[in-house]
């Protein structure tokens with residue numbers, strides 16, 4: 514792992530430069546990378562509990578926390594402090610980022626996800642993380658994956674995909690196994706105050 518300009522890394526300055534005025538903070542804070550919950554293996558959700566108020570509340574809180582971040586394309590439950598095997602993808606942002614994605618724009622929920630196939634074919638993909646502010650990096654990811662999970666209604670979903678969605682599946686399943694992208698990245702850099710401000714504008 515390489516942090517460019519690490520001698521000049523001043524988190525306090527970066528945060529001070531982050532425009533907080535007029536910015537609404539999420540009801541549930543997104544936990545940051547030094548929090549050990551991000552390193553645990555998340556617990557599977559009992560199938561009988563998928564429709565329970567408790568799990569519905571966790572999913573709602575995840576959506577609120579994700580949508581409060583303008584660049585939040587996906588979030589895993591440990592990122593809001595819940596060690597459960599759930600991740601959510603923003604329907605609107607996915608559609609915007611990937612015009613080929615066919616969906617009605619509603620958020621996608623994956624419970625107890627399992628990656629069943631990873632292509633041997635890999636590519637270096639740029640990514641960041643809501644729990645690793647404000648670093649960005651290049652990670653080698655499989656270009657195609659297959660995933661099996663339950664949706665929020667307890668229905669089994671099987672999905673084979675490529676591109677951005679394949680990258681998100683790998684990043685989010687890593688979260689559920691206690692792995693952050695910075696563990697795997699072969700290049701990591703800190704975003705400038707200008708880049709951060711630009712992200713918040715979108």
Ligand SMILES: [Zn+2]
Nearest residue numbers: 641642643644
């Ligand atoms: Zn992440």
